[in-house]
Amino acid sequence: MSLIEIKSVSFAYGTQKVLDKLSFSVQENDFLAILGPNGAGKTTLVHLLAGLLKPQSGRIQIDGKSIRAYSRAELAGKIAMVRQGTTPTFGFTVRQTVMMARYFAGGRNLFETRQDCAIVEQALEMTDTRRFADRPLHALSGGERQRVFIARALAQQTPVLLLDEPTSHLDLKHQIGIFELLKNLRHNERKTVIVVSHDLNLVQHYAEMYLLLADDGRTLYQRDGGGLPAATIESFFGVTGVEGTLAGRKVFVPTGIADRHNGVQ
Amino acid sequence: MLNVGETTGDAFKRSVWVLAVMSIVLLFGCREQTNPTEPVADGAMRIVSMAPNLTEILFALGLDDEVVGVTRHCNYPPQALTKPKIGTFWQPDVEAVLAGRPTLVIAEDFAQQRQLTEQLERLGCATLTVKIETIAQLYDGILSIGQAVGRIEQAQTLISRLKAAQDVLQTSIADQPPLKVLWVIQRQPLRVAGTKTFINEMIEAVGGVNAIGPTVNVYPPISAEDVIAAWPDVIIEPANMPNSREAQTRSAGEFYAAFRSVPAVRNKRVYVIDGDLVSRLSPRLDQSLAEIARCLRQD
Amino acid sequence: MDLTPNKLWIRILAATAFLFAAIAVCLLIGSVPVSLFDALRGPTHDGQSNIPYEIIVHYRLPRMVLAAIIGAALAASGCVFQAILRNPLADPYILGISSGAGLGTLAAVLLGWSWTVFGMSAMMLTAFAGALATTWLVWGVGRAAGRANITGLLLAGVVVNAFLSSVIMFLTSIARADQVQTTMFWLMGSISEMQQVEVIAASGLLTAAGVGVLLRLGPSLNMLSFGADEAAALGLSVSRTCAAAFAVAALMTSLAVCLGGLVGFVGLIVPHAVRLVAGPDHRQLIPVSALVGAAFVVIADTVARVVVAPAMLPVGVVTAMVGGPFFLILLVRYMRNLHWQVK
Numbered sequence: 089m090s091l092i093e094i095k096s097v098s099f100a101y102g103t104q105k106v107l108d109k110l111s112f113s114v115q116e117n118d119f120l121a122i123l124g125p126n127g128a129g130k131t132t133l134v135h136l137l138a139g140l141l142k143p144q145s146g147r148i149q150i151d152g153k154s155i156r157a158y159s160r161a162e163l164a165g166k167i168a169m170v171r172q173g174t175t176p177t178f179g180f181t182v183r184q185t186v187m188m189a190r191y192f193a194g195g196r197n198l199f200e201t202r203q204d205c206a207i208v209e210q211a212l213e214m215t216d217t218r219r220f221a222d223r224p225l226h227a228l229s230g231g232e233r234q235r236v237f238i239a240r241a242l243a244q245q246t247p248v249l250l251l252d253e254p255t256s257h258l259d260l261k262h263q264i265g266i267f268e269l270l271k272n273l274r275h276n277e278r279k280t281v282i283v284v285s286h287d288l289n290l291v292q293h294y295a296e297m298y299l300l301l302a303d304d305g306r307t308l309y310q311r312d313g314g315g316l317p318a319a320t321i322e323s324f325f326g327v328t329g330v331e332g333t334l335a336g337r338k339v340f341v342p343t344g345i346a347d348r349h350n351g352v353q
Numbered sequence: 354m355l356n357v358g359e360t361t362g363d364a365f366k367r368s369v370w371v372l373a374v375m376s377i378v379l380l381f382g383c384r385e386q387t388n389p390t391e392p393v394a395d396g397a398m399r400i401v402s403m404a405p406n407l408t409e410i411l412f413a414l415g416l417d418d419e420v421v422g423v424t425r426h427c428n429y430p431p432q433a434l435t436k437p438k439i440g441t442f443w444q445p446d447v448e449a450v451l452a453g454r455p456t457l458v459i460a461e462d463f464a465q466q467r468q469l470t471e472q473l474e475r476l477g478c479a480t481l482t483v484k485i486e487t488i489a490q491l492y493d494g495i496l497s498i499g500q501a502v503g504r505i506e507q508a509q510t511l512i513s514r515l516k517a518a519q520d521v522l523q524t525s526i527a528d529q530p531p532l533k534v535l536w537v538i539q540r541q542p543l544r545v546a547g548t549k550t551f552i553n554e555m556i557e558a559v560g561g562v563n564a565i566g567p568t569v570n571v572y573p574p575i576s577a578e579d580v581i582a583a584w585p586d587v588i589i590e591p592a593n594m595p596n597s598r599e600a601q602t603r604s605a606g607e608f609y610a611a612f613r614s615v616p617a618v619r620n621k622r623v624y625v626i627d628g629d630l631v632s633r634l635s636p637r638l639d640q641s642l643a644e645i646a647r648c649l650r651q652d
Numbered sequence: 653m654d655l656t657p658n659k660l661w662i663r664i665l666a667a668t669a670f671l672f673a674a675i676a677v678c679l680l681i682g683s684v685p686v687s688l689f690d691a692l693r694g695p696t697h698d699g700q701s702n703i704p705y706e707i708i709v710h711y712r713l714p715r716m717v718l719a720a721i722i723g724a725a726l727a728a729s730g731c732v733f734q735a736i737l738r739n740p741l742a743d744p745y746i747l748g749i750s751s752g753a754g755l756g757t758l759a760a761v762l763l764g765w766s767w768t769v770f771g772m773s774a775m776m777l778t779a780f781a782g783a784l785a786t787t788w789l790v791w792g793v794g795r796a797a798g799r800a801n802i803t804g805l806l807l808a809g810v811v812v813n814a815f816l817s818s819v820i821m822f823l824t825s826i827a828r829a830d831q832v833q834t835t836m837f838w839l840m841g842s843i844s845e846m847q848q849v850e851v852i853a854a855s856g857l858l859t860a861a862g863v864g865v866l867l868r869l870g871p872s873l874n875m876l877s878f879g880a881d882e883a884a885a886l887g888l889s890v891s892r893t894c895a896a897a898f899a900v901a902a903l904m905t906s907l908a909v910c911l912g913g914l915v916g917f918v919g920l921i922v923p924h925a926v927r928l929v930a931g932p933d934h935r936q937l938i939p940v941s942a943l944v945g946a947a948f949v950v951i952a953d954t955v956a957r958v959v960v961a962p963a964m965l966p967v968g969v970v971t972a973m974v975g976g977p978f979f980l981i982l983l984v985r986y987m988r989n990l991h992w993q994v995k
Binding site: 441443539541542543544547565566568569570573574575576577578579581582583593594597600601604611614 | 710828837957
């Protein structure tokens, strides 16, 4: 039985169709990358998986149960989401922010337990955010804040991690750091990782499953690791480019914009 | 606000001109008739009154048919109720006033009525503005109105009668120690008549003294503790609506029980009286004073 | 910076001590000079009732307690509205409660209702009813705009406020001057005195219960600061929690308005002041704000009683005159730090 099952899901914002009868499944311990150009529906899919949006048609099942049958708290115990976060209205510190993940995960105690504190410290350590744990969020850079939100998702201790462009603001060191972290979590704690990313090369190296969404409704689901063929990338992203292998890693370098009418230039 | 093609300098000069012209017009264009001394010919008099006490004065001077317009709150004497209504004291109805084709409009010296009188003046209608906020002003007002409507004798008779009544009361209480009176115009929040009111004058005229000291407000709201500090001997409440006198009397016991330590409540000297009568300075001043004196005198 | 139960208790105790100190001092201040020594002689003295005792126990104390209840209710509600609406400028009246209460009061005055229930005047009860009804209306309209949609709620509040204000304006224009003045003065915040002990006790219990519930909702309110989606992703049932918090806060605000008219700025300023000192964690913010708010209104009421003695100022005037400048300072400080840059 798949961990997550998406069956024929369609979603439209008003009359604008974004996802049309999308079907795929996610197995336990997968590292799935969701890729595609802007507007293809990646963030929409993330919101659907997190239960924040309801599909107009189709079914989403988690652990064999319809996502609708989960309460908010139960769902948060299964899937932790990281997305383009907002700064809170009031000045919460990093530690307070990450600690919020423990409320529902830890049994709704009014005060955090020692175990909660330990989990939070560990999450801060893993995302290299411990050194500014007592600083308010608004005093951090965008990238530092992003790592804090990842730490919060980790503190939720869920089997599934759902991340929407987790490295978009991060520097090179932290980009690698986060993906390494995800890889370790997947191997050491058997977590299932679903990542939306624009960074093709990082994704090709770390992910093993790929879901490509094009802005014209085409989808492609590939389960064997080993990267994506250049032709697929070019077709889905509307670019031209070259692929190669560097130090054993598959690399794709875009070189131009594809001409729609004539195909690839 | 530059016009097309104007420079700032031109605009400035233009503004100065406009202001100058406006000032001149305002300066010379306004006339306020406060003391017309020639009486109008008897048969042609059509008078509109803009306040309840002014209405009472007109009727007390012997006019009746000549009164062609009164406010909606003019309820004394009974004949006033049948007269055409021209709005309220606070919101006079200009059109209704004009519809009565008045030869004279009598108004009080308040901002709302000043606007009305200015309008009427511009339309060629004679107006008389009186200010009746003290007993002395009441007598002056009666005289002015008497002069304006050609009833000087009746005015003087009325004034003498009222003054006499006042004197009688004055002498009858000359040797008594003044009782402290708390005049409650509203219960929640608790508001009383202060020392700057004509009510205060009436209280003193019958030998009492206001239990509340001088305040900034004319009708100050006070706290329960101030009632204790005031230590009134008598509490007088004008019934604020014509039919509410019994209801207020009944509930007064319960309400003032909270102040059972003050003499007024201890000695059961809480009186609810006719609000209409005592809340205006009118030719019935003698009745008002008598009513208040009655409250102070009962032992 | 973690909040432990001990830390919370200490801070609550400190705030409580501050409140009691404020009450103790203010009990001895008033338009009638009273000496504590005289008052302590007991209810009767030389066979007559002891006036200082009576003043302190029967007049000042109930009034202080009511003032404290009003301050606590408004401050705690202010925290909640700021959290739910994610708006630091929110106060308990932002969703139309003020105009609803105003309309209720004006209606009672115009209809000449002077009955009382348990010593509570018609004006108080219609203000309460008006406030609650408006809350219910705004919530309904806001929900029609979208599930847990904050903007919808704010807009609903603005619309309902505008509509009710126009009705108030209409009624004011046809009312007598004294009726208008009565309504206005009561609305400006006058803490009704001489309330029966049962009323005071019930109000106190309700407010304490409300603060307790909101304290329990503290972690949820913290999460809501990040927005409905993020809070939901953390496990919060946003619409249920918002509805519950909103209901409690609206009830407490309506109670405060019923007891004392529209006392402004307490619900706006006190949460901010407490946040400045103790941080934004709602588990702490709510109880401490309640206590500080209580003290604030007690002090403001004392000033209102004394500054133009023997007359009385409406409490709302004092809170506004203190709150206004303080709010300006807060605004400048916050603009510099841009605490609420929501990206």
